Amino acid sequence: MMKKAFRIKANKEFQYIFKHGKSFANRQLVIYYMEKQAQTHFRIGLSVGKKIGNAVDRNRIKRYLREAFNEYKDKIKPTFDIIIIARKPSKTMNYHEIKKSLQHLLMKQNLFK
Numbered sequence: 001m002m003k004k005a006f007r008i009k010a011n012k013e014f015q016y017i018f019k020h021g022k023s024f025a026n027r028q029l030v031i032y033y034m035e036k037q038a039q040t041h042f043r044i045g046l047s048v049g050k051k052i053g054n055a056v057d058r059n060r061i062k063r064y065l066r067e068a069f070n071e072y073k074d075k076i077k078p079t080f081d082i083i084i085i086a087r088k089p090s091k092t093m094n095y096h097e098i099k100k101s102l103q104h105l106l107m108k109q110n111l112f113k
Contacts, residue, residue: 005041005043006041006042006043006044006069006073007043007044007045008043008044008045008081008083009045013045013081014045014047014083016034017032017033017034017045017081017083018032018083020034021033021034021081021083022034022109024105024108024109025087025105026101026104026105027087027089027101028086028087028089028090028093028097028098028101029084029085029086029087029090029098029101029102029105030084030085030087031082031083031084031085031105031106031109032082032083032085033080033081033082033083033109033111034080034081035079035080036079036080036081037079038079039078039079039080039081040078041078042073042076042077042078042079042080042081042082043080043081043082044065044066044069044081044082044083044084045081045082045083045084046062046065046066046083046084046086047083047084047085047086048061048062048085048086048090049085049086051088052086052087052088052090052091053091057091058086061086061090061091061093061098062086064093064094064095064098064099065084065086065098065102067095067099068095068098068099068102068103069102071099072102072103072106072112075112075113076106076111076112076113077111077112077113080111082111084102084105
């Protein structure tokens with residue numbers, strides 16, 4: 001289970017990271033991230049829009065993403081805020097595919113220690 005302290009909730013934080021952070025995408029996910037030197041652990045924000053499907057689908061994708069982050073938590077650099085936005089193809093993906101897609105983004109952007 002991911003602790004609440006690891007989550008980005010506030011809309012203005014999301015907006016700030018969208019505006020000032022870096023972004024990168026693959027077909028299934030978009031990642032926005034920003035370094036915060038003072039932080040002792042990374043934080044994540046998840047965004048799964050209505051276009052993706054009904055609440056059941058969206059919650060499943062968010063659950064998969066949180067679980068994947070949970071598995072990577074010791075590998076990810078602690079000074080980052082990371083936002084993940086799910087794209088349409090993620091709707092049909094299983095947990096392992098989502099985890100792989102996330103890993104691809106994190107590796108490409110050097111967010112692993």
